[in-house]
Amino acid sequence: MREKGIDIRGHTPRLTSEFDAEEWDLVISMGCGVDCTDFDVDRDWKIPDPVGRSLEEYRATRDNLEMRVRDLVAEAEAVE
Structure with a gap:
């Protein structure tokens, strides 16, 4: 990411359960075999x-x- 000028040193992954899914307009899964049973996925990349x-x-x-x-x-x- 440094090659793109993005510093992610302070990034820590968080669980989806830490968020309120009602506030999301769109949920995209990267796939990777992760089970997304806590919410509906709109797109799976x-x-x-x-x-x-x-x-x-x-x-x-x-x-x-x-x-x-x-x-x-x-x-x-x-769309806007």
Whole structure:
């Protein structure tokens, strides 16, 4: 992420149960075999988990996510 100018050193993962799902407009699952029984998933991007893989795999995952988020923003802006 540093290559993209994003500092995630202070990031810690949080459980979805720590949030109020009623406040969400859209729930997107990355896939990764995670069971999302606490709430309804609107979209499942089915992105493979790069854990334990090469740096190139992490970069590919990052770039895939970036592309999908940019597409999602463009989609939302087109609706406005």
